[in-house]
Amino acid sequence: MAALMKRLRRIIQRPASVELTKYEALLPAIGAREAEVEKLSDTELTEAAKALREFSTFGNDQLVELCALGREAARRALGERAFDVQLLGTMGLLTGHVVQMATGEGKTLAGALAAAGYAMQGKHVHVVTVNDYLARRDADWMRPVHDLLGVSVGWVEPSRTREERREAYHRDITYGAVSEIGFDVLRDRLVTRPDDLVQPKPEVAIIDEADSVLVDEARVPLVMAGSVDAGMADEEVANVVRRLRLGLHYETDTDGRNAWLTPAGSSVVEKSLGIDLYGEHEEGTSDRLAAVNVALHAHALLERDVDYLVRDGKVRLINASRGRVAELQRWPDGLQAAVEAKEQVPPSDRGEILDSITVQALLARYPQVAGMTGTAVAVAEPLREFYKLEVAVIPPNAENIREDQQDRIFASPSQKLRAIQEEIRSVHETGRPILVGTQDVAESEELAEKLEKFGVSCVVLNARNDAEEAAIIAEAGKHGAVTVSTQMAGRGTDIRLGGADGADRERVAELGGLHVIGTARYPSSRLDDQLRGRAGRQGDPGSSVFFASLNDDLVLSHAPDVPEGIASDDETGEITADVAHRQINHAQRVAEGVDLEIHRNTWRYTRLIERQRTDLLEHRDKLLHTELAAELLEKGAPDRYKELAEALGGTGDELVQACREIALFHLDELWSDHLAYLADVRESIHLRALAKETPLDEFHRAAIPEFHKIIGEVEARSVKTLEDGEITENGIDLAASGVRRASSTWTYLVHDNPFDSDAEEALKKVRGMLRKKKS
Template identity: 75%
Template structure:
C-alpha cells in the first residue's frame, strides 16, 4: 500500500508541478546571516580562515547553520584569492547545489565560483566530489582558476585529462575535489573494470557529482555510450562496394526517408549494384527475395545527420563489409550464400555513409582521419567514432586507410555513469526547458536563480523567409548594417559547412570575419576573447564559447568596453532555429551578460531542415514579399515553433525508449561488477578453484606458493569473467539490432529483449568458473612459473576508448511520425 501511495503521489506531483519549481525562500532567508558573518571573517588571517573552515569538518550534521558558514567562508576566500566577492545570487546557487538541485544561472552570473564553493562545502562534510565538465579544457581551466579558493578553505583540488599518467591519474582522484570531462571520468571507470590488482584502481568510491553545463551532460549526452575496446586488427571496408555506391544517384538508384535517417536501394539501384559486383544476388541466400523497391530491405540503417544513431559499437565479421563471394579460388560456390549476405551488409553500410553522412556537417577530414562533429556543440568529438563497420565505410568513402578495429570489452552510458553517484547536482544556463527530463531520469529538480543584474538584452522576433537563399541574403545585409555601427556581431550557424559558406559570402561583400568551428576549435579561447571588440564579426557553429564569456571590448575591456556598450553591445544572429529551444537560448545568452546591453535575432526559412524534417505540412498561400522573400504571417512563426517542439518530443521519446532497454543492461552490469569486485579484493578466486579442482590446485600451490597461486587464480577467473561479459554485450547488441522484427509478430520488443537477455546473463558466473577450472588443468608450469598466455589467458595488447551514439530503437511514436512526414513530403512534391 505504501508503495502504491508513493507512486500515486509522485504521479500527482508530476502533473501539478511546474518546471523549475524549487522554492528559494529557504535559501533567501539565510542571506542576511551570511552577510552578518562577513565583518568577522574579514579580520581573520589566511591561516585563521583555513582553521575556521576546518571547524566545519567537525560538525556532526549539515543544516542551515552549516550552509551559512560555508557560504560566508567561501565568499571571503573568493574575495581574497580572486578579488571576487560572491553575489548573493551566486550564494543562492551554491546552496541549491549543496542541497542536490540543478541550478539555472544566466550566462556571466558566475556559475564556476558557485560550483567551486558547493564542491568545497561537500568536501568539508568529508565527501569526495567530482566536478564534471563537458570538455578537458574547461575542467583544467576551472580547477586551476579556483585552486586558490580551495587552498584557503583547506580543501585539496586536482583535475584529470588524457595527458596524465596512470600514477598521476590515481593521485588526482585522491584529492577531495577532482575536476574532469564526463568522457574522461567515464573512461577511467571502464579502465578500472579491467584491472586484475586492487592497487591498479585509480578511482575512489563515487560520492558527489556536481555537473557543469548539466543540460548538455545529462540530456544531450545521456544516451551516448562510452566504450572500452581491445585491439583485434585493422578495420576492413569493402572498397569495391564503396566505389560502386559512390556512383549511385538519389531518387534513381536509392531513396531516403523524409528525416534522413534511412536510405535504401530502389529496384534499379539493386540491379546496378548486383551487376557491378559480378551478378551476385544481394537478396538471395534465404532472405526472401528482393524488396529493395519497397524500401524494407537494403535499408542503410537508422542514422541521421544529427546523431548517427547506431547501437553500441561491437565487432561482427560482416560489419566492415566481409569477404566477397568471388574472393578465393575454388571456394566461390561454397561461399555464395554467405558472401551475398555479407555484400548486402556492405552495401547497406556504404549507402549509409554515402547518403546519410555529410562531410563538414557530420564529420571532418583532418590530418588524414575522419573526425566526428558533436551536433549539439558544433565541436570535433575527439574521442568519438561510429561502430566499426560504419567507421570503415566512411573512411572508404573518403579514400582513407581504415582505423583499427576492436573488440568491445565494456561500455557505459553517460546516464548510467551519473547514476553511480549517491548525490548529484548541476548547473547550467538552460535547465528549465529540460526540467521534465531531469525529473524523470535523474529525480532532480530545477532551481532558477535570479540574475544579479536585470537582463536588458533585446530579443527580437524571428525573421522568416520563403527560401534559404532569400534568408542568406538577408543575413548578409543584417551583418552589413550592424557592422557599420561598429557593434560586435556573433553569428551562430548550424554546422561547419554553413559557417564557411557564410564566411565566403561575407568576404565577397567586403565584410571581414573570424570563423570559429570544429576545424579550428583549438583557437576557441583566443577567438572568443576578442569576439566582443569594436567592429568584430565572428561566425561560429554552436560551440560559440560555451563555458566562457564574451566580454564587451574584447580582452582589453576598459574604455573599449564602454565604447561598445554605448553602441548597444554584442549583436547575436542565428542563421536558423535549432532542434532544441535550449540551443537557441544558449546562443542568445552569449549577449547581455551581467546587465550588459545586447540584442539577438534568429533568421529562419520554411525550407530549413528543421521544418522539412519535423513539420513539412506548410499551409498553402502564405504570402512572401516579392523582392526580399520575407514572410510576416503568424502562420509561419507557428510552423517553425511547432517543428521545434516536435523535434524536442522525438528526442525525449528516443531517450526514454533507449533507457528502457539499457536499464536491464545496467542492472546486469552492476551484478557482474559486484562479483568482480569480490574476486578482485578477496581470495574468492582461489576458493572457487580449490573447490572445483582440489588436486590440481594443491599441486600448483605446492609449486608456486600460496600467495602466487592466489594471484594466478584471480587473474584466471577475472579473465574469463571479463571475456564472458564482453561476449554478453555482443549478444545483447545482436538482440537489440533485430528486436524491431519481433514487433511484426505483435510481440512486445522490450519483453522479448528481457526474455532473451536474462537467461544468457544467468549463465555467466557458472561459465566463468567452468572455464577457469579448465584453464587451471591445462596450464603449463615450468621453472619460470605458470604460462597463462599459452592457455589462452591473454589480455589485449592495447586498449582504447571512444564514444558512439546510441539509438537502436525507433519508438512507435517516431515510426508513426516518419510515416506522416513521408506522406506529407510526397503530397507537397
C-alpha cells in the same frame, strides 16, 4: 496567503522549478556574518572552514557559515565578491538540484563553493566538465579559493599517468571532463590487482553545463577497446550502394534517421551481389544485409562537412551539439568503416570492445548529483524522468536589458542568406561586435567566404583547440569584431564588451553592445537560448535576432506541412505572417519531442545492459578483493590446484593472484563477447522483429538467457585453464594457456548510435516492402 500565491506563481511560470524562498531567507544572515569574517586572518579563515568538517550534513547554520567563508575566500583569492545570486546557486547545488544561472552570472565560483561544502562533509567530489580544457582551467582558477577553505583539489586529463590520476582522485575535489572520468571507470573495471584501481567509490558529482552532459550526451557510450585489426568495410557493397538514387532505389524518413531500400533498390542490390537479401535460411545473408544497411546509412544519411569532416586522410566526426570536431568520437565499427569506404580513405583500427558505459549510466553511479547550466528549465522533464533532479532557477544579479528581436522569416534559404549578409554588413558599419551562430561547419565557412567578398573580415570557430577557442571567444566583444561560430554551448568563456580586458567597454556599450545573429533556429530551444545568452551578460546592453526560412532543415524534417498562401515580400522574400512564426516554433517542439523519445528508447535498451553490468561487477569485485577465485579453482580442480600451490610454495598471495588472473581474464573476455553479441542483436533487431514482436521485447528475449550463462562459463573456463595449463616452478604459464590480455587498448566515444531508435516506422516500411515483394 502572499507566500502561497508566490509559490503557485512560480509553479505555473517555471515547470519543475524548486522554490528558492528557504535559501533567500538565509541571505541576510550571510550578509551579517560578512563583516566578522573579513577580520579573520587567512589562517583563521581556514580553521573556521575546517570546523565545518564536524558536520556530516549541512543545516541552515552550516550553509550560512560556508557561504560567508566562501564569499570572503573568493574576495581574497580572486578579487571577486560572490553575489547573493551566486550563493543561492551554491545552496541549490548543495541541496542536490540543477541550478539555472544565466551566462556570465558566475556558475564556476558557485560550483566551486558547493564542491567545497560537499568536501567538508567528508565526501569525494567530482566536478564534471564538458572538456579537458575547462577541467584544468577551472581547477587552477578555483584552487586559491579551495586552499583558503582547507580543501584539496586535483584534475584529470588524457596526458596524466596512472599515479597522477590516483593522486587527483584522492583529493577532496577532482575536476575532469565527463569522458575522461568515464574512461577511468572503464580502466578500473579491467584491473587485476586492487592496488591498480585509481578511483575511490563515487560519492558526489557536480556537473557543469548539466543540460549538455545529462541530456545531449546522455546516450553516448564511452568505449574501452583492445587491438584487433583495421576495420574493413565490404567494398563490393559500398560500390553498389554508391550507385543508388534517392526516391528510386531508397527512401528516407523526414527526420533523416532511417533509410530503407525500395523494391527497385532491393532488386539492384540483389542482382549486383548475387544474393537474396531477405532469404530466411541462406547462409551469410544476415551479414550481407547488415553491411548493406550500414553502407546505405553512410551514403544516404551522413553528410560530409555536416556530420563529419575528412582531414589528414581520416574521417573526423562533428559534435552536433557543440559544432566542433569530436576528437575522441567515432561511430560503431561497421558504420565507421562504411563512411571510410564512402570517402575512400584508409580504414581506422577496429577494436574488440572490452567494456563500455553510457554517460547516463556513468552519472547514475553517484549517490548525489547536482548540476548547473544556463538553460535547465527547457529540459526539466528529462532531468526529472531520468535523474530525479529538480531545477532551481536563480535570478540574475543585474536585470537583463538585452533586446531579443522577433525572428525574421523568409520564403527560401537563399533569400534568408542575403538578409543575413545585409544585417551583418549594416551592423558592422556601426562598430558593434557581432556573434553569428551557424548550424554546421559547411555553413560557417560558406558565410565567412561571402562576408569576405562583402569586405567584412571575420573569425570562424568550428573545429579548433578548446584553449584557442576560449581566447578567441573572449575577444568577440571587441569593437568591430565579427565572430562566426557553429555552436556556443559548452564554450565556457564569457564574452566581455570591449574584449577580454574590457578596454573598449564603454565605447561598445554606447553602440548597443554585442549583437547576436542566429542563421536558423536550432533543433532545441536551449541552443537558441545559449546563443542569445552570449549578449547582455551582467546587465550589459545587447541584442539578438534569429533568421529562419520555411525551407530550413528544421521545418522540412519536423513540420513540412506548411499552410498554403503565406505571403512574402516580392523583393526580399521576407514573411511577417504570424502563421509562419507558429510553424517554426511547432517544428522546434516536434524536434525536441523526437530527441526525448529517442533518449527514452535508448535508455530502455541500455537499462538492461547496465543492470547486467552491475550484477557482473559485483561478482568481479569479489574476485578482485577476496580469495573467491582460489576457492573456486580449488573446488573445481583440487589436484591441479594443489600442484599449483606446491609450485608457488604454499597458499600465499602469489597463489591467490594467479587464480585471480585466470578468473578475471575469462570474466572480462565473456563480458566483451556478450557486448559484441548484444551489438549484433541491436543491429539486426529489425530482422528479428519482422514477425510480431516489438524490437525491445526481442532484445530482452535474446539478451537475458545469454547473460545468465556467463558466471557459470567463467568458472568452467577457469577450471579448464588450470587443468590444461603448464605448471612450472614459477607457477602456471598464463600466456601459454591463452590468458593473454589485449596488447594495447584505447578509449573513444561512440557517436549517437544510428540504430538506437525503436524504428517502428521503418519496420512498417520494411514489412510493407516484403509484402510487395511477395505479391
